[in-house]
Amino acid sequence: MFATLKNYPRSVNLLLCATLLLTLAKAITFPYLVIYLIDHFGLDITQVGLVIGSSLIVGSLLGVYGGFLVDRIHSYPLLLALSALFVLGFVGTVVAHHLWLFYGCLILINLAYAVIDIAIKAGFASLLPEDARSGVFSIKYTLTNIGYAVGPFLGAMVAKGDISLPFMLSALLGAGFFLLYWRWGDRTLTTADAAQKPVSFLAVGRVLLRDHRLVCFTVGGLLSAVVFGQFTAYLSQYLMTTSTAEYTYSVISAVLTTNAVLVIALQYVIGRRISHRYLSQWLIAGLGMFMLGVIGFALSTSVLWWVLAMAVFTVGEIIVVPAEYMFIDRIAPDPLRGMYYGAQNLTNLGAALGPVLCGLVLASLPAHAMFYMLAAFIVGGGVFYFIGASLKPRPLE
Template sequence: MKLKDWDRNLKIRLFGEGLMNILFWMFFPFMAIYFSDSFGKGMAGLLLVLSQVVAVIANLIGGYCADQYGRKQMMFLSALGQGLTFVVFAFANSPWLSSPMLTFVSFSVLGIFGALYWPASHAMVADVVDEKDRNTVFAVFYTALNISVVVGPILGGLFFFQHRFGLLLIAAAVSFSLAVLISIFIRETAPEKRQNSLVTDSSTKWTKFLWTQLQDYRVIANDKVFLLFILAGVLVAQTFMQLDLLIAVYLSEKVPEQAVFTFLNTAIRADGNQIFSWLISENGLLVALLTVYMTTKMNQFKERNVFIVSCLIYALSMILFGNVTSIWLLAIAMLIFTIGELMVVGIQEGFVSRLAPEHMRGQYFAAASLRFTIGRTVAPVAIPLTALIGFQWTFYLISFLAVGAAVIYFVMFNMSEKQGVNHS
């Protein structure tokens, strides 16, 4: 499916969300440093975990609302809310005020609005794209995201620390512009929404409304195939999230300064931190260049085999990372790691869209994202674990979790085939 044949909704989303993602990655990688400097590492870690827990709840509610009240309405309100929050965020880092606590609150609220936005956004793809083309479309959006991951931190390194106030004001302006684009040019794509008596009953307490929304996820909890998909995804996320955690610390502490290559009789040397930045760039560049190609190739194989082999490749990369210190061997390990990532980036979203009933797509996509939210919350445990068992055995443990995910995927696909779900 060529870009010119895309629905207008998707073209607007690709452009608007691309700008938002670049701005997001201009400040997000540096927030952990900011909070550590402001609150100390222990308190910063606790606050960040707390913000992730809140994001989990918001994500579930966002999926419910996307199905109940429409994709467009949730995307518009979320973009508008992000714009207002960026204004407060900027004020907390302005010439008139410097407030780390208000900055944390703003950062957390941005996470909430993002969690409300993405389930509706993903469900809209499933609404307007034929099943045979969904994997490719999801892959294009993933490519755009990873271009942002490459470009954003480079620009952020130039602007975040010296020009944070202006950066955040620009982010607010882009958020408001995205809200306007959604309001004017995007049409609603959700199936006919169910009537919810709680919405029209003004006497109903908001806590009861919230509880009723969460209870609706019991339907998903009864979908054993989907639950296994989430469980396996959490284990895989433990591997993927180590890119910014265990791998970063390992390279910083264990990889010595070394000559990379020689130019004009001068050796170009790099330490572990520099090597880490280069490996991140390698990952981002490979993802940006190869996502659509890999997704197209993976569509030729059975999903079961792709998911399982991806997990095993992740496990292999973790073992290699934990046993080498040469930059070239580390680059090979990152290549293997990225192949495992690229194998499933498109097909996993397509899998969810087929598994979900039409009227519950938003909730299914929201619940599916728990793989990453829970993984992001738990993954930092690997860092203190290295003090107990060492880096090498910690890498072995992470690789074992990836193998465990492969076993769960095997069971999941066997179960889904017995239920008659097509995953060819």
């Protein structure tokens, strides 16, 4: 992976740097949101879940318009503006004394992060040939997971001094990227087409809805994200329902470590082999691993079995995430790449819905019914992926 990074132009490495630094900034802070909201605003657990979950959903929905901006604005000023908003969001969380202001800052952070992510993926498409993109998408996902693996440990270290310090550290990391990109960012990089006539957001949205391949893959991604988007949340819910808090803690710690280690170790090795030519076969393999992993969760009776099931599940994640990127990259026309990636980000809604749906099942049905529901979402996601991959492209109107 490091040898590959050396061969990339500086613009690509700066975009990858954005992925690592900004993901690290989010990961440092977000594990402490629950504690912060309870301590500073006196919310109960239900209210905390509503604040955090809805801010993610609103950020994802607004991110679709952010994709429209990526197609209209040069990347250099856009990335600088978004990273500045990212920093302001974290500064705002520290100084906010009212819940509505804190909530607005969370939406700002999620929105800025989502649109930067879209701009990064669109930038890769502008800077690299098609056959090199699977490798860079895999490196990007590896760096994302490194950020989520390391971030909570850094947050725990600084939170010992004061619970607001993780938010300040996150703001500093965002500011560090802002200065880095301001100094060395590619001022000529753009994913916008100057020759393209101005088109309204709603008109572009109608074009996207007529691309049934995009619609099918977005729905398939949303259904799949219910399964892998926040697996620790629903596994914790299941274990707390069927066992003790001590056993839940030991299992979740083990599966989180397993997931992080395998993703960091294998993501680039496997991901760079995913090609446009065999995307359907890769997706079938990845969804099959998800299914085996979920079956393993349902049958697990010891920490070792949970770890083995998570190892299989993680291989599915390693395959499906870059394969989704590759499919959208393949079907997205150059003038609309930002909007296509923005539509793909709607799959985050599935990740937000996962714990909610699993909680409803656990509250009303036998605990193992949760795994039947997850299996149904895997099959549903696979059906939409298959339909999307089999459809022929339609010309843009």
